[in-house]
Each structure stands twice: as C-alpha cells, then as structure tokens.
Amino acid sequence: IIGITVSKQDNFSQWYQEVVLKAEMIEYYNEISGFFIMRPATMYIWNVIRKWFTAEIEALGVDETNFPMFLSAKSLEKEKDHVEGFAPELAWVTKAGDKNLEVPVAVRPTSEAVMYPYYAKWIRSHRDLPFRLNQWNSVVRWEAKQTTPFLRAREFLWQEGHTAHLTEKLAGEEVLQILELYARIYEEILAVPVVRGKKTENEKFAGGYYTTTVEGYIPSNGRGIQGATSHCLGQNFSKMFDITVEDPAEKGKHINVWQNSWGLSTRVIGVMVMIHGDDKGLVLPPRISKIQVIIVPVGITKSVTEEVKASHAAQLQDIKKTLLSAGVRTDEDQREGYTPAWKFNDWELKGVPLRIEFGPKDAAKEVVSYARRDTGEKGTIPIAEIGTKVPELLETIQKDLYTKAKASFDEHRVVVEDWEKVTPALDAKNVVLIPFCQEPKCEDKIKDLTTTKHDESPDASVPQAPSMGMKSLCIPFEQPKQLAEGTKCLNPECQATAQSYVMFGRSY
Numbered sequence: 001i002i003g004i005t006v007s008k009q010d011n012f013s014q015w016y017q018e019v020v021l022k023a024e025m026i027e028y029y030n031e032i033s034g035f036f037i038m039r040p041a042t043m044y045i046w047n048v049i050r051k052w053f054t055a056e057i058e059a060l061g062v063d064e065t066n067f068p069m070f071l072s073a074k075s076l077e078k079e080k081d082h083v084e085g086f087a088p089e090l091a092w093v094t095k096a097g098d099k100n101l102e103v104p105v106a107v108r109p110t111s112e113a114v115m116y117p118y119y120a121k122w123i124r125s126h127r128d129l130p131f132r133l134n135q136w137n138s139v140v141r142w143e144a145k146q147t148t149p150f151l152r153a154r155e156f157l158w159q160e161g162h163t164a165h166l167t168e169k170l171a172g173e174e175v176l177q178i179l180e181l182y183a184r185i186y187e188e189i190l191a192v193p194v195v196r197g198k199k200t201e202n203e204k205f206a207g208g209y210y211t212t213t214v215e216g217y218i219p220s221n222g223r224g225i226q227g228a229t230s231h232c233l234g235q236n237f238s239k240m241f242d243i244t245v246e247d248p249a250e251k252g253k254h255i256n257v258w259q260n261s262w263g264l265s266t267r268v269i270g271v272m273v274m275i276h277g278d279d280k281g282l283v284l285p286p287r288i289s290k291i292q293v294i295i296v297p298v299g300i301t302k303s304v305t306e307e308v309k310a311s312h313a314a315q316l317q318d319i320k321k322t323l324l325s326a327g328v329r330t331d332e333d334q335r336e337g338y339t340p341a342w343k344f345n346d347w348e349l350k351g352v353p354l355r356i357e358f359g360p361k362d363a364a365k366e367v368v369s370y371a372r373r374d375t376g377e378k379g380t381i382p383i384a385e386i387g388t389k390v391p392e393l394l395e396t397i398q399k400d401l402y403t404k405a406k407a408s409f410d411e412h413r414v415v416v417e418d419w420e421k422v423t424p425a426l427d428a429k430n431v432v433l434i435p436f437c438q439e440p441k442c443e444d445k446i447k448d449l450t451t452t453k454h455d456e457s458p459d460a461s462v463p464q465a466p467s468m469g470m471k472s473l474c475i476p477f478e479q480p481k482q483l484a485e486g487t488k489c490l491n492p493e494c495q496a497t498a499q500s501y502v503m504f505g506r507s508y
C-alpha cells in the first residue's frame with residue numbers, strides 16, 4: 001500500500017518518518033546521515049512563514065543581511081566561556097583541494113561569532129541604535145543524538161535575528177515583540193498552540209542574559225517541545241566583542257550595548273506534522289497548504305454520453321476558475337488510469353485540507369460534493385455559492401485544527417502540588433505545572449528523581465521501561481494561579497520557597 005503502514009497511536013516515531021517521506025516533504029540524504037532533502041511541499045510551508053515573518057520584522061525596522069557561513073577559531077575564542085559547551089557539535093573545514101588550510105575554519109552553528117566583530121565596527125554612536133539585522137540561512141550542528149527530519153538535523157534552515165539597543169529596557173521590549181511574532185506563526189499560521197514563558201537558568205542560552213521561549217506540546221507522547229527562542233544577551237557579547245557607544249548622557253563615557261538574538265527554524269514544520277497528522281497521513285492547515293482544494297472528477301463511467309462528459313468537463317473548469325478567483329489555491333486531478341478512491345487516498349496522504357468531488361450527478365443537482373481532510377466530514381455546496389462557501393470552509397478548518405490542538409494542550413497541562421502525583425501525570429501524557437524554587441541544582445535533582453531507571457528488580461513481571469526524567473520547559477508568563485504565600489518547592493528533597501509555578505515535562 002502507498003499509505004502509512006503503522007498507526008500514529010501504536011508507533012509514533014515510525015508513523016512520523018513515513019508521513020514526512022510519503023507526503024513527499026522530505027527525502028533522506030543517504031550520502032551522509034543526519035541530513036535531509038527538503039522538497040517543494042516543505043519549501044512551500046517554509047516560504048509562507050518566511051514571507052509573513054519578513055513583512056512583520058521589516059515593519060519593526062529590521063534589515064536583512066547575509067554573513068559568511070564560516071568562522072575562524074580566533075573569533076570563536078572570544079566567546080570561549082560557552083564555546084566548550086558546544087565544541088563537539090562544530091563541523092570544521094581543514095583542507096581546500098589537496099592542501100591543508102593554514103587555519104581550519106568552522107561551519108557556523110549560529111552566527112554570533114561571525115557577526116559581532118562587525119557590529120563592533122558598525123555601531124559607534126547611540127544614533128546607530130537600535131541596530132537590527134536578520135538573516136535567513138542554514139546552520140550546521142553535528143548532533144551526536146539520533147537525528148529525525150525537521151526536529152533534529154545536522155543542518156537546518158532558520159532565521160537568526162541579531163539586534164543592539166541602548167538600554168536593557170529597550171532590548172527587553174523587542175525580545176517580547178519577537179516572541180509574540182513566533183507565537184503567532186505557530187497559532188495563526190500552523191494552528192499550533194504554544195505557551196509563552198521564560199527559560200530557567202538551566203535551560204537558557206548559556207551565553208545570554210535570559211531566554212524567552214514558546215513551548216509546544218505533542219499529544220501523541222505527551223512531550224514538550226521548544227518551538228522558538230528570543231534571547232536577551234544582556235551586555236555579555238558586547239563586552240566580549242567590544243561593541244560600545246558613547247553615553248549620550250555623559251560625554252567621553254562609553255557603554256556596552258544591550259543585545260538580543262532570536263531564532264526560529266524548520267523544526268516548526270515537524271511540530272505541525274506531529275500535531276495535526278493522522279493515520280491517513282499529513283493534515284495541512286489551509287494557511288500553509290500549497291493546494292487548498294483538489295477537485296477530483298467522479299462518476300465518469302462508460303455509460304456517460306460524450307455530451308454529458310463535455311458539459312461536465314466544462315463545468316469543472318468553471319468551478320476551478322471560480323475558486324482560483326476567490327483566492328483559493330485549487331488544482332484538479334485528471335490523472336488517467338487511477339480510480340477516484342486511489343486519488344482520494346493520495347491527496348489525503350499529502351494533507352490537502354479540502355477535496356471536491358464533482359460528477360454528472362453533482363452537475364445535475366448543480367452542487368459539488370466536498371470532504372474535509374481534518375474531520376472527514378462530507379457534504380455538498382451549491383455551485384453558485386462555492387466562491388464564498390469554500391473560503392469560509394477553509395477558514396473553519398484552520399480554526400478547528402487550532403481549537404482541537406489547544407483543547408488537547410490545555411487538558412494535558414496540569415497543576416501538580418503533590419510530588420507523588422508527578423510521575424503518574426507524566427505517564428498520562430501530561431506536562432506539569434509545579435511550585436518550583438528555580439534553583440539550577442534543584443532542577444538537576446528533579447530530572448534525576450523523575451528518571452525511572454531500568455527496573456532490575458527480579459520480580460518485576462514486565463520490566464519497567466526506563467523513561468526520561470522531566471526537564472523544565474519554561475516559567476509561563478501566564479501563571480495558572482496565585483502561588484500561596486510560603487509554598488515550598490515541590491521537590492521533596494528541597495526545602496526552599498517556591499518562586500513560581502514552572503512547567504516541566506518529558507521533552508524533545
């Protein structure tokens with residue numbers, strides 16, 4: 001069968017690999033492991049996001065740039081404090097042709113070290129602030145862990161924004177502006193709900209000051225997933241790279257600028273696939289679907305007269321034209337030698353949000369028959385009304401996909417104030433909101449305490465599969481409720497006062 005051979009419920013990771021392959025989004029790059037080919041279906045989605053985000057940040061005054069993809073060990077030295085953290089992931093070029101390079105160069109895993117020496121050169125006066133550049137590119141991180149399309153690849157597409165501001169307050173405002181754009185990409189374009197919040201010390205970008213994040217939730221396995229990040233770097237990098245301006249308030253005095261960096265990657269596509277897909281394959285929100293409506297001719301049997309066939313064909317073209325002029329991305333499937341049923345399966349596999357079946361019987365009643373990809377609901381629409389009813393139906397599909405995913409996330413994001421209830425909650429595919437002291441050491445302990453080791457006890461009838469411990473996902477800006485005065489951190493081995501509710505979960 002061309003379709004998906006496993007159920008999403010029974011074998012989520014194989015289901016996911018099959019969907020991205022059979023929906024023609026991805027091809028494995030067999031030459032080198034950890035790399036994937038992104039095909040037109042993927043690039044269409046990425047380009048919708050890129051067009052929307054580009055327009056939004058241009059309106060904010062961000063300009064586009066493009067820096068080289070290589071960086072020297074020298075400039076890496078400058079940010080040595082957090083280089084050792086990620087040295088293992090760096091890919092190096094050591095030869096050109098048959099000659100060794102005098103100085104090996106690294107492929108960018110991110111571009112701070114590439115860009116900031118030039119920020120130091122270009123940013124002189126406070127009049128140069130706010131200084132804001134963004135680039136769309138790919139970066140390479142030689143992941144040691146198992147890779148998977150979109151979610152963890154050794155090279156991925158992203159955008160990286162890098163800005164400089166006069167004050168912490170101005171930088172902080174932009175951090176949240178960008179985070180909200182990221183949230184809108186998820187919620188309005190991909191129909192994926194996210195929780196906005198701040199990363200804990202353990203989970204923030206080590207080189208930065210603080211990290212804000214949008215966190216997703218995968219119902220199939222109850223795991224959290226980081227969706228995109230907007231960091232305030234503070235003055236850490238401007239001190240490393242000597243990016244200063246004259247203090248407008250005090251002649252001769254120089255101040256280090258306050259910087260932000262923010263990134264969203266093709267991981268967002270994997271999140272969308274995992275949340276909306278089903279056992280028939282991909283389910284695409286209309287906003288990002290290259291084909292929003294596929295028209296499949298039906299009922300053209302041998303008994304149909306030439307005359308009926310001709311008028312049916314002409315009417316089908318009229319239907320297509322009407323939809324196209326109503327702004328609906330429409331196509332028709334006239335492939336010879338394939339049954340309508342085969343075509344239905346193929347377009348369902350590819351996630352097309354709305355199918356229109358049109359046959360002589362429909363023509364006679366002056367209607368089209370439709371089938372929604374998300375719910376499977378079928379119905380008819382008078383041909384005279386398709387110019388308005390079909391766009392409305394696509395909007396409904398977009399909204400319903402979001403509403404369904406939101407309900408699932410809300411239902412599986414639970415406040416837990418009894419330590420004994422944490423693991424059962426995780427095992428029931430929840431992420432938890434717990435009173436937490438926010439101490440890094442305590443967070444390490446919580447991860448350890450919630451990691452169920454392989455159950456060696458001989459009497460274990462079914463050996464307990466080891467399950468990963470829970471990590472902090474974020475400190476939600478929107479707290480579930482007021483933390484009662486004097487509430488203790490939920491970690492039984494910690495006696496500190498809880499600072500807030502923090503969202504924890506097993507995660508990607």
Ligand SMILES: O=C(C[C@H]1NCCC[C@H]1O)Cn1cnc2c(c1=O)CCCC2
Nearest residue numbers: 086089109110141160161205261262263
């Ligand atoms: O990339 C960032 C910070 C920042 N980079 C620019 C876009 C936004 C934001 O992700 C953090 N970071 C994450 N992961 C890695 C690195 C790294 O700096 C560098 C080496 C490889 C692994």
Ligand SMILES: [Mg+2]
Nearest residue numbers: 086089141143
């Ligand atoms: Mg990483």
